[in-house]
Amino acid sequence: MALDLLARARDAVPLVPRSEDDCCMRLVNAGVVAARDDASEWLTFARALELVAESDRGYHRVRDAPDPTADPGRAALADRFRERVFGADELLAALAAADDGLTVAGAFDRFRDRIPNWERRRHTDTEAVWRERVEHLLDWAAVLGFARWDGDRYRAA
Structure with a gap:
């Protein structure tokens, strides 16, 4: 399960x-x-969820970080996901506005304009990289209870 993997990442x-x-x-x-x-x-994602932190000496695990596999921990992570992960709030809003749900391609089309310019210059195939990132965000939205996957589309939960 994804939350177990996130706990393993935190513990590593x-x-x-x-x-x-x-x-x-x-x-x-x-x-x-x-x-x-x-x-x-993964380090960047765990940092956004406040499971790990970065100091001038490097990365370290946050001692009182929530347990991703426990209900209160999942709720805290869901809040942090929406507030701190780039693009999450925008994609959740797009899902909420889509009566018929969104495919990854449809979600990417709604998100495309939000890709930062420095990211556009960084990758030779920006669209492929960000389409994959949008899919990961949608998957995490489903794991954290914001969305559901029906085998064809993501829908707001």
């Missing part, structure tokens, strides 16, 4: 700050992800 990050490279390798070694680039994205 040490309490004592370590470099991004070290934390990424810990995520790979814990089986959270297969590649370092993916680990970096």
Whole structure:
């Protein structure tokens, strides 16, 4: 389950700050992800959810972070997802406004204009990268109870 994976990611990050490279390798070694680039994205996501923090010495696990696998923890993470994860609130609003739900392509079309310019310059295939990110956001919206997947479309829960 995705929330178990998120808990494993949180637990892989040490309490004592370590470099991004070290934390990424810990995520790979814990089986959270297969590649370092993916680990970096997980660190960023966990930071947005306030499961880990970054200091001048590196990343570290937040001691009193909510347990993603427990009901109160999931509720806290859902709030943080909506408030702190780039694009989440906009996609949730688009889902709420779509009477027939949204496919990933439809959600991406509604989100496309929000992609920051620096991100457009950073990737050779910005649309492919961001279409995948939109899909991940929709998947997390479903995991956290904001949406549901009916096999064809995401719909507001």
